[in-house]
Amino acid sequence: PRTIRVAAAQLGPIQRSEPRQNALTRMCALLDKAASDSVRLVVFPELAFTTFFPRHYIPDNKELHGYFELETPALPINESPNVKPFFAHAESLGLDVYVGYAEAWKHDDGSQAETTYYNSAAYFSGRLGKVLQKYRKVHLPGVVEPFPEPGATQQLEKRYFKNGDLGFPAFRVPDAVEGSLKLSEVNNNTPATEARGKGDPIVGMLICNDRRWPEGWRSYGLQGVELVLCGYNTTAYAPQLLGSDLHQQQPLTREEAEKEILYHNRLCVTSNSYMNSCFSVNVGKAGNEDGHDLISGTCIVDPKGYVIAEAKTKEDELVVVELDLAACQAGKAKTFDFGRHRRLESYGLLLER
Numbered sequence: 001p002r003t004i005r006v007a008a009a010q011l012g013p014i015q016r017s018e019p020r021q022n023a024l025t026r027m028c029a030l031l032d033k034a035a036s037d038s039v040r041l042v043v044f045p046e047l048a049f050t051t052f053f054p055r056h057y058i059p060d061n062k063e064l065h066g067y068f069e070l071e072t073p074a075l076p077i078n079e080s081p082n083v084k085p086f087f088a089h090a091e092s093l094g095l096d097v098y099v100g101y102a103e104a105w106k107h108d109d110g111s112q113a114e115t116t117y118y119n120s121a122a123y124f125s126g127r128l129g130k131v132l133q134k135y136r137k138v139h140l141p142g143v144v145e146p147f148p149e150p151g152a153t154q155q156l157e158k159r160y161f162k163n164g165d166l167g168f169p170a171f172r173v174p175d176a177v178e179g180s181l182k183l184s185e186v187n188n189n190t191p192a193t194e195a196r197g198k199g200d201p202i203v204g205m206l207i208c209n210d211r212r213w214p215e216g217w218r219s220y221g222l223q224g225v226e227l228v229l230c231g232y233n234t235t236a237y238a239p240q241l242l243g244s245d246l247h248q249q250q251p252l253t254r255e256e257a258e259k260e261i262l263y264h265n266r267l268c269v270t271s272n273s274y275m276n277s278c279f280s281v282n283v284g285k286a287g288n289e290d291g292h293d294l295i296s297g298t299c300i301v302d303p304k305g306y307v308i309a310e311a312k313t314k315e316d317e318l319v320v321v322e323l324d325l326a327a328c329q330a331g332k333a334k335t336f337d338f339g340r341h342r343r344l345e346s347y348g349l350l351l352e353r
């Protein structure tokens with residue numbers, strides 16, 4: 001069977017005042033727990049190493065830049081000084097990880113090179129000891145200018161990051177399931193997007209707000225994706241940004257708003273997993289961070305759109321399940337056999353502004 005044991009590694013809050021080391025220690029503890037439960041792949045949230053800093057207007061550049069990890073062609077994220085111990089720990093346990101981070105990218109190693117900032121995720125292979133694929137968040141939510149109201153929950157991703165420029169590259173993970181290529185057979189020059197072994201799982205990454213947009217999921221679906229990984233930080237109450245109460249006389253209470261945000265979270269990940277006949281691992285940072293509530297909703301979804309495992313707390317929690325990737329085949333061969341059933345001649349509008 002093409003089975004792979006995966007874990008959603010939900011994180012509880014990480015406060016603005018907390019040093020990186022605290023988060024690393026907690027994340028490494030989750031890795032240890034996963035390893036002792038024979039897990040192969042551990043999925044962490046968006047911007048996992050720090051507080052969700054885009055909720056703050058941060059005029060102090062030193063503080064702002066402190067949330068980012070430096071990356072250059074010669075310095076991949078797993079070597080970046082702040083977070084290197086986390087990747088080294090995953091490698092020592094032979095674990096693969098998906099992890100979100102704030103990327104400060106210098107396209108060359110010269111000190112004069114310009115820096116570009118992205119909201120990114122890396123798929124790191126603990127067996128190969130390297131990043132197999134990087135993803136940069138395409139759908140940045142929020143605004144450029146901060147809301148003036150004191151105490152407002154900000155969402156300044158459009159201010160702090162550039163939109164991702166890597167598209168939606170699906171990739172194959174070697175040596176992950178039966179029938180997969182063995183590590184010794186992996187040719188380092190083979191692009192990750194190309195088939196390696198017949199059985200290698202096909203994986204795609206999304207980040208938070210991306211999960212609300214079917215275009216990303218379908219791009220992966222068209223590449224035969226079997227497993228979509230998505231970390232997020234979703235605020236539990238932000239009436240000016242999220243929710244359906246624009247024309248309602250009576251604004252939603254905090255409780256109602258959180259319930260609706262959780263409902264939409266689940267609606268997006270279950271429907272898109274079903275419509276692309278893939279599993280998905282969806283992982284939040286949860287709880288009260290810097291005085292602002294984040295939803296949990298961490299869940300693992302099967303290709304029929306059913307939630308098969310979910311978090312019970314708003315704290316650090318590992319949700320473990322074994323996936324049989326063969327379960328993706330029925331949907332891909334029947335209802336969502338794209339080659340037979342898609343009607344491209346009717347989709348022109350999708351590529352217009």
Ligand code: CDT
Pocket residue numbers: 046141142155207208209210212232233234235238241242
């Ligand atoms: N981090 C992120 O993308 N959050 C968005 C909410 C933005 S509006 C408050 C999300 O889609 O969950």
